[in-house]
Amino acid sequence: MHIDLKIPAALASECGGARAIAVEVPDGANLGDLLDAVAADYPRLARRVRDEAGQLRRFVNVYVGDDESRRLEGQATPLKAGQPVQILPSIAGG
Amino acid sequence: MAYLVLIGTRKGLFTATSDDRRTWRLDGPVILDEDGFTAVAEIYAIGTDPDTGRILVGAATWFGPSIWRSDDYAATWSEPIEAPMAFPQDLPYRPLDFSETAGIDQPESDQTNTVKRIWQLTFGPGDRVWAGVEPTSLWTSDDGGQTFTFNRALWEHPEHTTWASGAGGPAVHTIVPDPTDPKTQTVAISSGGIYQTRDDGHSWTGITKGITVDYAPDETPDSGQCIHKVTRGTDGTLYTQSHGPAYRSTRPDGGWTDISANLPSKFGFAIVAHPTEAGTVMAWPVTASMERTPPDRQVGAWRTEDSGDTWQPWHNGLPTDPYFGGILRDGACTDAAPGDPGWYFGTRCGDVWAAADSDGRWHQVAAHLPDVLCVRAMETA
Numbered sequence: 050m051h052i053d054l055k056i057p058a059a060l061a062s063e064c065g066g067a068r069a070i071a072v073e074v075p076d077g078a079n080l081g082d083l084l085d086a087v088a089a090d091y092p093r094l095a096r097r098v099r100d101e102a103g104q105l106r107r108f109v110n111v112y113v114g115d116d117e118s119r120r121l122e123g124q125a126t127p128l129k130a131g132q133p134v135q136i137l138p139s140i141a142g143g
Numbered sequence: 144m145a146y147l148v149l150i151g152t153r154k155g156l157f158t159a160t161s162d163d164r165r166t167w168r169l170d171g172p173v174i175l176d177e178d179g180f181t182a183v184a185e186i187y188a189i190g191t192d193p194d195t196g197r198i199l200v201g202a203a204t205w206f207g208p209s210i211w212r213s214d215d216y217a218a219t220w221s222e223p224i225e226a227p228m229a230f231p232q233d234l235p236y237r238p239l240d241f242s243e244t245a246g247i248d249q250p251e252s253d254q255t256n257t258v259k260r261i262w263q264l265t266f267g268p269g270d271r272v273w274a275g276v277e278p279t280s281l282w283t284s285d286d287g288g289q290t291f292t293f294n295r296a297l298w299e300h301p302e303h304t305t306w307a308s309g310a311g312g313p314a315v316h317t318i319v320p321d322p323t324d325p326k327t328q329t330v331a332i333s334s335g336g337i338y339q340t341r342d343d344g345h346s347w348t349g350i351t352k353g354i355t356v357d358y359a360p361d362e363t364p365d366s367g368q369c370i371h372k373v374t375r376g377t378d379g380t381l382y383t384q385s386h387g388p389a390y391r392s393t394r395p396d397g398g399w400t401d402i403s404a405n406l407p408s409k410f411g412f413a414i415v416a417h418p419t420e421a422g423t424v425m426a427w428p429v430t431a432s433m434e435r436t437p438p439d440r441q442v443g444a445w446r447t448e449d450s451g452d453t454w455q456p457w458h459n460g461l462p463t464d465p466y467f468g469g470i471l472r473d474g475a476c477t478d479a480a481p482g483d484p485g486w487y488f489g490t491r492c493g494d495v496w497a498a499a500d501s502d503g504r505w506h507q508v509a510a511h512l513p514d515v516l517c518v519r520a521m522e523t524a
Contacts, residue, residue: 060206062177093224097206101229102255108205138205142154142183 151186190264201261402451
């Protein structure tokens, strides 16, 4: 199935400046599968989003639809065809 | 001649250039990445290679830690596509303990080992680079800092159970190569001690015995001391500023000699050996563990030319008004310029000064920057 992944401006250069990329994943895929697929084509974008243990970085949020994935099932959150997924960093600090 | 100073702060990297080390042109915050988020990165580590001019910068960002490289004296920067270092995921989890600042890339889970901050980048012979990392670990690169290998022998040293976290976080913060023996390196840990390898990292020996502590029941432990910095004199003498006194040792397995008697305080962080004059060392004491200001509120350095038996203030050119900013462990350095090395230091108030050894007078490089975490300098022409 086809997922549109929206990219924040702070990471756009990792996708050649694109603010969204189209990602193909198998039917029944979850968010972790999507991020695995992204890693294959955009390895530096992938390591900006997840650490070496595969966890989302503390100040990186990934929304599935309108909900932040940590409030759903984390990276086990199932995806639906055509469902928007968005990376949104928390720009934190004093 | 021309000189470049690289200043790592709590909010980004700054650079300054000079032809005479008296008048400086400041630039920054320097954007290392293409999207600009490194302008607010924590810059804990800067490595410079005087032989090639290469610069490495370790930055902790919202998007994780990484290492940027410049081969044109900080004009342009590049970063590896793949992560330069990644913890083996088969290691038992080791708690991070506490940090003074939580960091902007704390792991999502507290049950995995992940690279949190890069504290030290040190060039060796050829393409060798070592990295000191939080959590407490040492990494080695043989491709100029593009990819690093985890040093399992140090991580698994039996004394690691005596290591804890300094207030800044648990890290290998100092790496001292031995220019006479490429297989010998000395590393320091806060808190943990000083360890030395003579077989290029395959095995490590604790060499901290004799350094005392005043914050534990056993005042003379074999390991676990809070070591703030180690520097190597050109004759091979090691100097260290601990959480307590400063020490020197010509043979660390034979013990350490307290060299704090003539310093204004036994406490401090930064200590830097002269690159060519044996016995000459600069130190930047702090009043006390419980008062992190310069002694007598006078910002300045202290200099010994007899291996620490006596020290003299080296304050010429610095403000005489009360000053409250301390100098962190990597907040001082020398450019090691042949013939006339320069000294540099930056403070937690965001001021940076430079002095040529022959001049003996400090000149302001920068003022009112963010909290200075590290300073490195090099001759560029």
